Amino acid sequence: MNRLEEMTAFVAVVDYQGFGNAGDRLGIAKSMISRRVSELERRLGVQLLQRTTRRQTLTDAGRTFYERASRLLADLDEAEQSVVAAEGEITGRIRVTLPLAFGVSVLADPIAEFLRLHPQISLDVDLNERTVDLIEENVDLAIRVGKLGDSSLVARRLASVRFVTCASPAYLQRHGEPRHPRELLQREVLVYSNVPAGRQWSYEEGGKRISPRVRYRVSANNGEFLATLASRDLAVVNGPRAYLWKFVERGELVPILTEYPSPSIGMYAVYPPGRLVSRRVRALSDALYAHFQDREI
Numbered sequence: 001m002n003r004l005e006e007m008t009a010f011v012a013v014v015d016y017q018g019f020g021n022a023g024d025r026l027g028i029a030k031s032m033i034s035r036r037v038s039e040l041e042r043r044l045g046v047q048l049l050q051r052t053t054r055r056q057t058l059t060d061a062g063r064t065f066y067e068r069a070s071r072l073l074a075d076l077d078e079a080e081q082s083v084v085a086a087e088g089e090i091t092g093r094i095r096v097t098l099p100l101a102f103g104v105s106v107l108a109d110p111i112a113e114f115l116r117l118h119p120q121i122s123l124d125v126d127l128n129e130r131t132v133d134l135i136e137e138n139v140d141l142a143i144r145v146g147k148l149g150d151s152s153l154v155a156r157r158l159a160s161v162r163f164v165t166c167a168s169p170a171y172l173q174r175h176g177e178p179r180h181p182r183e184l185l186q187r188e189v190l191v192y193s194n195v196p197a198g199r200q201w202s203y204e205e206g207g208k209r210i211s212p213r214v215r216y217r218v219s220a221n222n223g224e225f226l227a228t229l230a231s232r233d234l235a236v237v238n239g240p241r242a243y244l245w246k247f248v249e250r251g252e253l254v255p256i257l258t259e260y261p262s263p264s265i266g267m268y269a270v271y272p273p274g275r276l277v278s279r280r281v282r283a284l285s286d287a288l289y290a291h292f293q294d295r296e297i
Contacts, residue, residue: 140278165238
């Protein structure tokens, strides 16, 4: 049996989480996928997958082989893309992870435009609020908002994210509008749980940064959920203008503490370095950069 076919079948089983899904993606029968993976294990003399009736998990040997095999297939794909590049078209599938609220409110439009311009590109998009290990989970590109940790990954700044503090008109009528950030201690606030409260509730006054004490009943790992709670008259929210402003435009929230701006943070396209990055991933990164142009959103 062809070694490349065996390797492709194995990587597809891991990537698409099952023999049936892999067969659907590759356009061949599930039984053929299973046969190719079994032949690969027999030829290598090691078990690559632990199989149960419901799922397959990688063995230690399987994890090692998967990392090398997926890179080899990515190199082969890149070689093919370099030939196709002469015709100006890019093809293939990109695996992307996006923050949920930003994915819906900010990134859907430029990604839709990218897909219109490149009809041979397919996307697998994972919307979540966690920090994904790109190499471990075989993700091509991630959009991250906020301070980036030390990493061997390539980070490209796309935009500056402006924060605003808001509350509903009814909440302000009931509790009064705070005139200084330190008055937030006398109000209830909503906290985004993925960021330390001291960094989230931060303002600038006279060229200095101040982080007032706050108290909260609710924390959550999704900013748009917190904005919705605030619009239901529950508390004060501080978050990116990019998705809070639609609540403001509908009259459900009102900006407060506007004389004390919160520091902006960065939004980045993050991807693995060097040969792990295909031409299509670079094209998506370029398209997002061209759309935002490192401006404030």
